[in-house]
Amino acid sequence: MKFQGRLFIWLSVFLLVMTAVYGLWSREPAGTTALALSFGLCIMVGYYLAFTARRVDTGAQDNKNADVADDAGELGFFSPHSWQPLSLAFGGALAFLGIVFGWWLMYFSAPIILVGIFGWVFEYYRGENANQ
Structure with a gap:
């Protein structure tokens, strides 16, 4: 989860820069707002993943020497009969x-x-x- 958290935080930095560039260059409010909201979404997801990664065990995706089979198994509980x-x-x-x-x-x-x-x-x- 550490990698995913860093990925979303870097994506949010990129979106913040692109929001400023697009907003100053185009002066178009709809696209600037969409980019700003995308920045907000990415920073929230990135912060959540980075915050959660400190509290859970290191997953196989964070281990550079891990095999694909190391991450196999149950992913969680999903309600089978929910309407x-x-x-x-x-x-x-x-x-x-x-x-x-x-x-x-x-x-x-x-x-x-x-x-x-x-x-x-x-x-x-x-x-x-x-x-x-």
Whole structure:
């Protein structure tokens, strides 16, 4: 994770320089804003990865003498039977349609999104998967 953190931090430095050059040269606000937001995203991801790399064990990607097979195995836990992403996708699509057709659609999409988020966060605290 150290390598990925450094990669994103260097990418954010590059994007900051390109934002300044593009903003001064073109005087076009949309592209300058997009580059500035890309800089912000890269610095957040880079900081998170660099911060997390200090707290976890060194991975195979940080070892120069590691083989590809050293990083094999389980990657994490992914919920196999979750319907919550479907409700979030439906609510998000309805929200984006609200931008196109009218903001009144947000009144219908917000509860769907909130129920999806609530269900996704608490799906392992109820039903057959509840911790006892």
